[in-house]
Amino acid sequence: METPEGIDLILRPASLPPRALAFAVDLAIRGLLLGLLFIAFALLGKLGMGLGAIVTFLLTWWYMVLFEVLNQGRSPGKQLLGLRVVHDDGTPVGWAASLTRNLLRFVDFLPFAYGLGILSCLNHPAFKRLGDLAAGTLVVYQETPSPRPPLPPAEPLAAPFALSLDEQRAILAFAERQGSLSDERRQEVAALLAEPLQVAPEQAQAQLNAIARGLLGPT
Amino acid sequence: MKQSQFESRHQSDWQAFAQQLQALERGKSKPQHLDEFAGRYRHLCQHLALAEARGYSSLLVEQLQQLVMRGHQQLYRHRSPLGANLIRFVLGGFAQLVRREWRSLLTASLLFYGSLLGMGLLVYLFPELVYSVVDPEQVNQMEAMYDRDASRLGRFGERDSGDDWVMFGYYIMNNIGIAFQTFASGLLFGLGSLFFLFFNGLMIGAVAGHLTQIGSGQTFWSFVIGHGAFELTAITLAGAAGLKLGWALLAPGRWPRSEALRLAARQSVQLVAGAILLLLLAAFVEAYWSSMTSIGSTIKFAVGGGLWLLLASYFALAGRGRHAPH
Numbered sequence: 001m002e003t004p005e006g007i008d009l010i011l012r013p014a015s016l017p018p019r020a021l022a023f024a025v026d027l028a029i030r031g032l033l034l035g036l037l038f039i040a041f042a043l044l045g046k047l048g049m050g051l052g053a054i055v056t057f058l059l060t061w062w063y064m065v066l067f068e069v070l071n072q073g074r075s076p077g078k079q080l081l082g083l084r085v086v087h088d089d090g091t092p093v094g095w096a097a098s099l100t101r102n103l104l105r106f107v108d109f110l111p112f113a114y115g116l117g118i119l120s121c122l123n124h125p126a127f128k129r130l131g132d133l134a135a136g137t138l139v140v141y142q143e144t145p146s147p148r149p150p151l152p153p154a155e156p157l158a159a160p161f162a163l164s165l166d167e168q169r170a171i172l173a174f175a176e177r178q179g180s181l182s183d184e185r186r187q188e189v190a191a192l193l194a195e196p197l198q199v200a201p202e203q204a205q206a207q208l209n210a211i212a213r214g215l216l217g218p219t
Numbered sequence: 220m221k222q223s224q225f226e227s228r229h230q231s232d233w234q235a236f237a238q239q240l241q242a243l244e245r246g247k248s249k250p251q252h253l254d255e256f257a258g259r260y261r262h263l264c265q266h267l268a269l270a271e272a273r274g275y276s277s278l279l280v281e282q283l284q285q286l287v288m289r290g291h292q293q294l295y296r297h298r299s300p301l302g303a304n305l306i307r308f309v310l311g312g313f314a315q316l317v318r319r320e321w322r323s324l325l326t327a328s329l330l331f332y333g334s335l336l337g338m339g340l341l342v343y344l345f346p347e348l349v350y351s352v353v354d355p356e357q358v359n360q361m362e363a364m365y366d367r368d369a370s371r372l373g374r375f376g377e378r379d380s381g382d383d384w385v386m387f388g389y390y391i392m393n394n395i396g397i398a399f400q401t402f403a404s405g406l407l408f409g410l411g412s413l414f415f416l417f418f419n420g421l422m423i424g425a426v427a428g429h430l431t432q433i434g435s436g437q438t439f440w441s442f443v444i445g446h447g448a449f450e451l452t453a454i455t456l457a458g459a460a461g462l463k464l465g466w467a468l469l470a471p472g473r474w475p476r477s478e479a480l481r482l483a484a485r486q487s488v489q490l491v492a493g494a495i496l497l498l499l500l501a502a503f504v505e506a507y508w509s510s511m512t513s514i515g516s517t518i519k520f521a522v523g524g525g526l527w528l529l530l531a532s533y534f535a536l537a538g539r540g541r542h543a544p545h
Contacts, residue, residue, distance in 0.1 A: 003295075005264040009288050053388030061399060072244060087297070090288070094297045100488045106403035107411070130406055133477050134464065134484035143285045148278045165274035172276040216276070217223040 001090055011090055012141045013126040016118065018081045019139055025077030030059050061102070068098045074142070082142045097135040104131035151175050156217055157210035160197060168215055175212030222275045229266055236263055237286060243293045260290040311538020313493045318534065320459060320490065323466065327416055327458035331451070334420030335427070342428030349429040352421055361426055365435040365442065386510065390502035394450060398457035398498060402491050405461020408468055412461030419454060441516035444523025445509045448530050449501035453494040460487035460494070 001009050037055055041048030067075040073085035073093045085093045085101070093101075108117030108129045117129040126138055152175065163171070178186050190205035199207050236259045243253075267283040317324060342349045349358060397419065404411020430439040463483050471479035504526075509519075 003264075003287075003291055005261065007264045007267055007287055007291075009291060010284065047385075050385040050388035053385075053392045057388075057392040057395065061395070086292070089295070090291060091296045092292055095301060096485065096488050099492070100484050103399055103403050103488070103491065104406055104484075106400060107406040110404075110407070134406065134480050135488075136481045136484075143288060145282060145285060146278065148276075148282070165272075168274040169277060172274075176276055176278055215222065217221055 009090055011086070011138060013128075014081075014083045014139045014141055015127050016121050018083060019121070019127070020114075022075070022077035022081040022083055025080055026064070026075050027077075029076055030063055034059060064102045064105075065095075065098045068093050068102075069095055078139070082144065083139055084142050085137050085139055088136045088138055093137055097137050100135035101131035101137050104134055107131070149176055149179050151212060151216065152178065152209045154206060154209040154213045156213040157207070158214050159211050163215075171208055171212050172215060175209050220273070222273075222279065225266075225270070225273075225275070226279065229262075232259060232262060233266075233283075233286060235259065236290065240286070240289045240293060244289070256290075257294065260287075260294055263287055263290060308489070308492070309496070313489075313496075314534050314537035314539075316486065316489055316493070317456070320463065320486065323459040323462045324455060327412070327455045327462055330413065331416045331420045331455050331458060334417045335424040338421045338424030339428035339431075342425050343432045346429065346432050349425050352425040353429075358426075358429065361430065362433065362435065365430055365438045387502055387506040390505050391499065394453070394498045394502065395495060398453055398491070398494050401454060402457040402461045402464075402487070402494075405458075405464040405487075406468070407465070409462050409465020412458045412465060415461075416455070416458040437516055441519040441523070442509050444520060445526060446501040446505040448523065448526040449497040449504065452530060453497035453501060456490050456494040456497070460490035463487045463490075 001011060003009055034056065038052055041052040041055075044051070064075050068085050071079070074083070078084060085098070087093055087097060105117075108114055108120070108131055110116050114129075117131075120133065121127050121129045124133070128138065132138065174189065181189070186205055187202070190208050191201035192204075193208065194201040194204040197204060197207050236256075239253070239256055239259070243256075263283065263286055267280070267287050270280050270283055338352070342352075353361075397415070401412055401415040401419075404415060427439065427443075430436060464480065464487055467479040467483035468476055474482065508522075
């Protein structure tokens with residue numbers, strides 16, 4: 001999706017399994033709450049009955065709406081699974097859209113166990129259920145900052161020849177991500193570049209790290 | 220410029236921006252702290268574009284992208300101050316909306332009141348028909364509720380009189396639940412809304428016809444006329460909203476179906492919001508006014524008729540002024 005500033009933003013829509021899990025968590029939370037509250041209300045007698053009816057109503061129809069609007073598009077279940085609801089343009093979901101998508105949950109649930117919702121979800125490129133289609137909303141993964149691993153120590157070195165942008169990115173990515181590769185695999189990957197770098201295959205890895213350092217900082 | 224220089228030069232900007240974002244996301248930021256927000260955001264966008272164009276490390280690009288994304292969400296969020304919107308809606312927006320959607324409202328009303336009156340008349344003329352629609356047990360319950368000697372009327376009539384709360388809660392849950400169903404099932408090409416409108420009309424008509432026929436008519440009608448204005452209108456509104464959804468799917472016009480649905484839903488959900496307001500009013504009236512027996516039925520009829528008139532004139536007149544809130 002492109003913003004008015006000419007920047008491309010990446011929204012990653014969440015597929016069925018995490019959404020179903022998030023819903024299960026929400027369902028469990030609501031069930032638990034209702035159970036506890038009903039025990040409490042039973043002690044209050046008739047006033048409790050009235051309150052119980054109101055609370056059941058609130059939890060059935062408004063739980064999702066309130067959490068989504070007031071908590072950055074995340075119900076507790078979605079928060080746990082790292083999901084959030086946004087408008088199609090990536091902005092936080094508002095009252096009208098949230099109300100629409102959650103009222104239409106009733107249809108998604110038909111004929112049983114979210115039958116229509118699942119069908120629609122599996123058939124849509126952005127995994128939208130019917131309520132999402134009507135409300136113009138998306139369920140996306142919450143972006144989490146990934147830690148930046150330090151580069152392996154090496155003496156900065158200029159590349160022996162001019163690098164294209166893609167090559168530059170690839171070398172940096174290799175240096176930054178080598179923590180997740182085994183030693184042998186690192187050797188193997190680096191050795192592919194031994195010939196153009198004009199070094200022995202065993203030294204290719206150190207050479208690449210040095211070039212990555214050189215790309216980052218002063219040579 | 221090398222990546223490390225770039226980072227050390229702008230790191231402080233990014234951190235300041237991230238702090239502003241955090242405050243905004245928690246909803247705790249003060250306007251005077253936001254002076255530089257837009258400027259910082261644009262700088263950040265430029266930095267991201269530079270970082271991408273210069274082939275900086277993908278982790279740095281990712282980090283900037285996340286910041287831009289969060290900034291975008293805050294800068295372009297759809298502000299909806301609930302209180303102000305609600306007041307504008309009640310003062311005239313709702314009536315305007317209903318007038319604009321008169322076609323679906325007319326369809327829903329014809330169906331609902333048509334089945335209500337038709338069934339009422341049928342049951343009045345052929346009393347045994349009521350048992351083909353309503354359970355015999357329920358019929359007995361209804362008869363007991365609207366017994367002329369009852370001290371308290373309504374669905375909780377047999378309970379003692381202090382518990383208006385119980386009824387209030389019950390009415391809210393039951394009625395708004397029905398309204399929501401009527402609306403949502405409209406997504407099934409309008410069929411669900413048609414069904415619920417027709418079905419609810421039949422049920423209410425059958426009960427009304429039966430009670431009138433056995434002679435509890437006066438108690439019944441004086442009970443329902445007060446909150447009926449709000450309750451029945453709300454059901455037809457919810458039905459109209461559902462029909463609009465269904466119609467958008469059946470006849471999307473120049474739009475693709477998904478787009479037509481989205482546009483229709485935006486209007487429909489406002490109708491539903493209006494229906495919710497009406498139902499809250501109805502529950503209040505039903506629990507605290509309609510169920511009182513100390514007031515004569517003449518007064519009840521007068522007040523009930525007044526409420527119908529009030530509602531009708533609201534829909535007909537509100538929000539028409541030149542200076543109507545827009």
